[in-house]
Amino acid sequence: MQDNTLRTDLTAFFRAHSDQNYTVEDISDALHYHGSAAFKLIVQELAQLERDGLVQVTDHGHFQLDPSQRTLTGIFHGNDKGFGFVAYDENKIEPDAYIAPDNTLRALNGDTVKIEIVRAGDPRSGKGPEGKVTEIVEHHYEQVVGEFFQTDDDAGYLGQVRLTDKKIMKYKFYVTNVGLNPTPGEVVTAEITEYPSAEHPDAMVGIAKQVIGSVDDPGIDILQIVYQHNIPSEFPEEVMQAADEIPDHVLPEEMAGREDITKQDLVTIDGESSKDLDDAVTVWKLPNGNYHLGVHIADVSHYVQENSILDKEAYKRGTSVYLTDRVIPMLPRRLSNGICSLNEGELRLCMSCDMEINPEGHVVKHRIHPSVMRSKARMTYTAVNQILESHDQLTMDRYKELVPMFEQMGELHKILLKQRKRRGAIDFDDREAEIIVDDKGHAIDVKLRTRGLAERMIESFMLAANETVAEHYFRAKVPFLYRVHETPDGDRVRSFFEFLTAFGINVKGDPNHLRPKMLQGVLKQVAGKPEEAMVSVMMLRSLKQARYADQSLGHFGLGAEFYTHFTSPIRRYPDTMVHRMIHYYEDHGINDASKEKFAPILEEIGVHTSEAERRAIDAERDTNDMKMAEYMADHVGEEFDAVVSSVMKFGMFVELPNTIEGLIHISRMQDDYYEYVEKYLALVGRNTRRTYRIGQPIRVKVIHVDKEQSEIDFELLNPEAAPTSDLLPHREHRSRGGNFHGRNNSNGRSNGNGNNQHSGGNRNGNHRNGNQRPSNQHGSNGGNHQRNNSNGNGGQHRNNSQGGRH
Numbered sequence: 059m060q061d062n063t064l065r066t067d068l069t070a071f072f073r074a075h076s077d078q079n080y081t082v083e084d085i086s087d088a089l090h091y092h093g094s095a096a097f098k099l100i101v102q103e104l105a106q107l108e109r110d111g112l113v114q115v116t117d118h119g120h121f122q123l124d125p126s127q128r129t130l131t132g133i134f135h136g137n138d139k140g141f142g143f144v145a146y147d148e149n150k151i152e153p154d155a156y157i158a159p160d161n162t163l164r165a166l167n168g169d170t171v172k173i174e175i176v177r178a179g180d181p182r183s184g185k186g187p188e189g190k191v192t193e194i195v196e197h198h199y200e201q202v203v204g205e206f207f208q209t210d211d212d213a214g215y216l217g218q219v220r221l222t223d224k225k226i227m228k229y230k231f232y233v234t235n236v237g238l239n240p241t242p243g244e245v246v247t248a249e250i251t252e253y254p255s256a257e258h259p260d261a262m263v264g265i266a267k268q269v270i271g272s273v274d275d276p277g278i279d280i281l282q283i284v285y286q287h288n289i290p291s292e293f294p295e296e297v298m299q300a301a302d303e304i305p306d307h308v309l310p311e312e313m314a315g316r317e318d319i320t321k322q323d324l325v326t327i328d329g330e331s332s333k334d335l336d337d338a339v340t341v342w343k344l345p346n347g348n349y350h351l352g353v354h355i356a357d358v359s360h361y362v363q364e365n366s367i368l369d370k371e372a373y374k375r376g377t378s379v380y381l382t383d384r385v386i387p388m389l390p391r392r393l394s395n396g397i398c399s400l401n402e403g404e405l406r407l408c409m410s411c412d413m414e415i416n417p418e419g420h421v422v423k424h425r426i427h428p429s430v431m432r433s434k435a436r437m438t439y440t441a442v443n444q445i446l447e448s449h450d451q452l453t454m455d456r457y458k459e460l461v462p463m464f465e466q467m468g469e470l471h472k473i474l475l476k477q478r479k480r481r482g483a484i485d486f487d488d489r490e491a492e493i494i495v496d497d498k499g500h501a502i503d504v505k506l507r508t509r510g511l512a513e514r515m516i517e518s519f520m521l522a523a524n525e526t527v528a529e530h531y532f533r534a535k536v537p538f539l540y541r542v543h544e545t546p547d548g549d550r551v552r553s554f555f556e557f558l559t560a561f562g563i564n565v566k567g568d569p570n571h572l573r574p575k576m577l578q579g580v581l582k583q584v585a586g587k588p589e590e591a592m593v594s595v596m597m598l599r600s601l602k603q604a605r606y607a608d609q610s611l612g613h614f615g616l617g618a619e620f621y622t623h624f625t626s627p628i629r630r631y632p633d634t635m636v637h638r639m640i641h642y643y644e645d646h647g648i649n650d651a652s653k654e655k656f657a658p659i660l661e662e663i664g665v666h667t668s669e670a671e672r673r674a675i676d677a678e679r680d681t682n683d684m685k686m687a688e689y690m691a692d693h694v695g696e697e698f699d700a701v702v703s704s705v706m707k708f709g710m711f712v713e714l715p716n717t718i719e720g721l722i723h724i725s726r727m728q729d730d731y732y733e734y735v736e737k738y739l740a741l742v743g744r745n746t747r748r749t750y751r752i753g754q755p756i757r758v759k760v761i762h763v764d765k766e767q768s769e770i771d772f773e774l775l776n777p778e779a780a781p782t783s784d785l786l787p788h789r790e791h792r793s794r795g796g797n798f799h800g801r802n803n804s805n806g807r808s809n810g811n812g813n814n815q816h817s818g819g820n821r822n823g824n825h826r827n828g829n830q831r832p833s834n835q836h837g838s839n840g841g842n843h844q845r846n847n848s849n850g851n852g853g854q855h856r857n858n859s860q861g862g863r864h
Contacts, residue, residue, distance in 0.1 A: 168198025376670020419477025
């Protein structure tokens with residue numbers, strides 16, 4: 059008997075019987091724990107639950123749920139079938155509560171709700187608890203966006219808004235005549251004034267607030283996604299005025315107290331279309347055989363003063379948002395592309411991190427200080443790759459004075475990379491798509507973005523600076539803002555290890571004390587094998603998301619004990635905040651008074667900026683999915699090579715070489731009756747034993763595309779080419795049951811947010827949450843580059859799979 063299992067059982071039991079009290083004997087009988095050893099464990103666990111405030115002891119020595127625990131608060135996750143789940147345990151230990159359709163109180167997806175548990179779960183069968191919503195604490199949706207239209211079915215209202223957000227599109231949305239009076243065909247935002255109720259369970263009512271364009275306007279599709287995610291897209295006039303008041307050049311008095319590094323060979327290395335250049339680097343070899351690495355970052359905090367209107371707007375945005383054909387900057391362009399951008403030949407204010415790195419890749423000395431610099435060259439990844447990889451003579455001649463430094467940069471990168479691998483940093487597949495659009499914003503091509511030595515080199519340098527800064531201020535024992543990626547939960551890791559045994563992989567080590575090197579070893583074992591993709595997917599599912607915090611909790615994916623975000627203050631508010639703290643501690647010293655300055659606010663800043671980052675990632679993913687569907691709509695009927703990227707009860711998702719994903723629904727696999735074998739994540743034909751698993755190559759045809767819902771449907775070609783297996787358990791008889799339609803147990807969360815139909819499952823369910831790119835799962839490896847064409851001339855540039863959001 060495991061203590062954590064007992065604790066879960068006890069917690070579920072008391073929650074399901076919240077108004078009753080029990081003796082230890084009653085509890086032992088109810089939970090079927092018998093014997094003196096079990097009795098002793100129950101007593102010990104009850105004592106701990108009492109200390110934790112979950113249960114209390116009555117005057118008669120009985121145990122009951124503490125009254126404060128009878129109502130739980132969590133986030134409602136709705137299913138289009140009407141039921142939902144509520145995640146109420148922040149530590150992810152207790153399972154989500156299933157909410158039957160009659161008990162949802164008509165909560166919408168994402169609402170914060172209060173629930174009561176009405177039936178305990180059964181951990182042994184995997185069945186979670188059941189609850190009912192007692193109160194909607196906070197609505198997730200405050201506004202909607204969509205095309206205004208009028209019909210004969212407007213119920214006396216001005217008209218309706220056509221909702222495209224799949225989480226709420228089943229509802230009608232009526233517009234009152236209180237606000238704007240839009241014209242049919244205009245895309246509007248509308249404030250929700252009435253949510254679904256007993257009087258109108260399938261409808262909402264609201265006021266039109268703003269016309270953002272016409273349904274036929276180029277780019278309106280992306281703009282709708284921006285508004286759906288409540289991302290501020292326009293700067294208020296007073297913010298623009300504040301930006302205009304900042305000089306467009308460095309003033310002499312601003313250089314006081316800063317180290318002059320204008321004589322150093324400093325260069326920026328970015329994508330061709332980048333305009334917000336926030337990092338410059340230099341490298342030289344020292345007489346003792348070590349390397350000097352200088353990472354010099356635009357000093358945004360000098361211009362964005364604390365509590366100024368610019369600061370408040372930047373905090374609200376949290377991050378720049380990079381979408382297919384545009385960037386929504388955190389700062390007005392006068393700053394992001396002007397005085398804060400390290401443009402070639404221009405004096406700029408910086409925050410510098412100078413490091414001495416030995417041949418083993420360890421930082422043996424460092425200095426963090428304000429400086430003033432001038433970039434010698436605005437280099438591109440392409441040009442540096444031509445020098446270091448292609449040895450292109452024309453490019454080498456053009457930059458002949460800098461070529462020796464680039465070569466030393468390449469040497470240092472290899473040293474740093476080797477050191478990261480040595481400590482166990484996890485290196486996931488970093489394929490990333492580049493979506494090319496025409497001048498009207500229509501997707502005309504989707505291709506793989508290549509990451510060369512230059513991109514990885516800059517990533518290594520930014521990582522080194524981020525780690526060095528984080529460790530410096532941790533050792534100084536001052537309040538600071540960190541980028542953290544916590545160790546995965548033991549239960550998730552244990553499940554992953556059990557999954558690996560199907561491939562003959564046995565991992566040595568305790569799942570409760572996981573080290574990155576253990577997972578790195580797993581990836582090495584499957585490298586180049588058919589199961590590599592499947593193992594990578596399942597590993598990602600076991601990891602947590604990276605976030606910002608006021609505690610240094612390490613970065614598991616990087617194998618780093620200390621980590622922060624220091625290198626991109628133009629586009630990330632946490633980096634600006636880090637610079638601000640560095641300035642403050644330098645100016646005021648490290649003492650009790652200076653420590654009190656930031657300690658009370660950092661936790662809130664961490665939560666807010668983590669949420670802003672998630673909002674940006676969701677908008678970016680939705681935009682990419684929509685644009686990929688738009689591109690594939692021009693290729694219906696065409697055939698493609700693909701690989702199976704995920705297998706579900708209701709079918710399988712497939713991925714083309716350019717990363718475009720779509721669904722082969724199980725109802726279209728008509729050559730056999732296919733059953734889902736969960737242990738192996740496989741679909742197996744009952745008669746033919748044809749088998750489909752993650753990573754398997756197949757041939758497909760595009761048969762249907764819905765751009766609005768970002769859905770791409772494929773059909774399978776040449777099923778006879780599929781391998782066969784003995785994965786399907788032998789049975790004497792099996793009802794045709796629900797597997798054919800992908801039915802899920804209504805008490806277990808659907809793996810695709812859709813039971814027996816497409817339902818947008820490939821975008822909203824556990825498939826995307828588990829099989830997403832590594833950058834979104836654990837914060838990725840890089841410290842610097844989520845870059846874009848700031849001038850918006852087409853083609854998203856994120857360069858981030860390993861270098862973007864760490």
